[in-house]
Every structure is written in structure tokens, then in C-alpha cells.
Amino acid sequence: MEFRHLVSYLALAEELHFGRAAAKLHLTQPSLSQQLQRLERRLGVTLVVRTSHEVRLTPAGEVFRDHARSIVRHMERAAQAAREAADGRFGTVRIGYNFSAWQEVLPNVLVAMHERYPHIVVELSELRSGPQLAALAAGELDIAFCDGRPATAGLRHRPLMRVPIVALVGTGHPWAKxxxxxxxxxxxxxCIMFAREQSPAMYDAIMAAADRRGIRLTIAHQVDDLSATAIVAATQPVVAFVSAHRGAHMAAGGLGSVAVPFAEPAPAVELHAVWREDDDPSTVRAFLTCLDSAFVRPHT
Structure with a gap:
């Protein structure tokens, strides 16, 4: 049974006139009659009674009309869904992000995604930059918002904004005021430091700043977890390093810590959007389109 035969039959069932139905379908009347005959032979029933005065549906034809109408509607919805998927309007996009991206980039982009692509599901994972890049390479993320230009081959990236690095200290620290x-x-x-694989660009920016000043950092603790970093900084006479956005959030959270900016030239990282070069599905293109239109680079 061919789909076009169902469409032709429904036109005839609606018009109850071979001439008008054929014109509506851009067919000749003989062609429409042949399609109806093939359909009736396939079903083994008579669907239409045609006399010199009228065209009417048989009881079998009326039942088949209702089912055929449902099938055609389902096919039209399926075709629309396929077009939306091909155009990036349907599916899932998996996003990794750090705190700076959440503060400055994602809110407006997610609003734009919901407005333009309501059938795309956005899955969000908050991770530090190193784990994001590892997840991207493993195919577990589609787009990463992370610090620094990726050094791994096969990745495309887009610089978004400069993010200063600040000192995080307890309220009783000499630097707090x-x-x-x-x-x-x-x-x-x-100082409190983290393993380089957690955030390679931030680690390198901190070490490069120390080299420029001709100093060697005294690493008293290595702490990778950011919540634990805030607790240690708040309770011990040490200095931790965090992004300006994370520092402001921690200081406002009532945990007993203070974010202190460094004087210029201060260490900083560049926030990038990163995705795989050889894997550019329509959902990724849709998200990047919203990123282009919704994100405004802050003035620095």
C-alpha cells in the first residue's frame, strides 16, 4: 500500500467528485481512478460507489477514511519531526560549564534556546575545565565552557571573555580588608593549589604570574574540590586561587571567606566554548547560533 494512494483517497473522500479531487491532487481523472482501483484491490473491498449522478463512500470506505486520515496525520507529524531534527530543532545537546560560564554566558543563551528550539533538551553538567575537556573527548559532552584555549587536536573553540583570577582568604586574614x-x-x-589536570589554563596562569614576579609559591595544601577549598581558606591562614565569579559567590555565601583582587597585571584566563571538530550535529549548531546572538562579551 502506497502512502500517495491514501492521500488520493482522502481527497476523493472529501470532495466526493473525481474531477475536483483530481484537480486538487494535480492528477488526471484516469490516474486518480487507477490509484483507487489499486487501493481497493490491495484491500479486497470496495471503498467508493460511482454512478452517473453521484460518488459516495461505502460503509467500508467510511471506516477506511477515518483510519487513513489518522495515518496521514501521523506521517505528517513524523515528517515535521524529521525536518526539525535535521534543522537542529529536536534532540539533546549536552553542555559542560564552569561557574564563570553559568554567571555570564548560560542564562541568556538558555532562554534563547527555549524560545527558538523548544524541543531540544539541554543537559547541563557543572565541571572544572579539565574534566570538561576529558568528557568532551570521550563523547560525553557536546559543548564545553572552560578556561583556556584547548591544546588537544580535533577541537574547535570560540573565545568568550577574560576571567580574572583572585585570591580567596578568610575574614581574619591580613589581606581580607x-x-x-x-x-x-x-x-x-x-597557598592552596589544585592539581593541574583540574584546570590546566588557570594553573598555568597562576604559575606564569609567579614566574613574572620572580617568586616561588609555597604550596601548603593541594585541594581539588572547590567547596573544600573555600572551607580551608576560611579557617586557615592560607591563600586560595579562584575565578573572580567563584570568589564573589563564595564571599557572599557567608562561609567566612573574602575574595581579594590582584593588582594589574593580574593573572587571568580566557573562557572558551569548545566542541569537537569532527562531530558537529545540528543541535550543536543550534546552540552555537543562540550563543552568537544571546551572549554579549563584557567590557574589560
């Missing part, structure tokens, strides 16, 4: 500090003042002060 200062408007800013020079990075060189870290000489001899105990």
Missing part, C-alpha cells in the same frame, strides 16, 4: 594585593606579596605565604 585590602582593596587589592600585588601577586608578588604571595612570596613566603602558604
Amino acid at each position: 585590602l582593596p587589592r594585593v600585588d601577586f608578588a606579596d604571595l612570596a613566603g605565604r602558604p
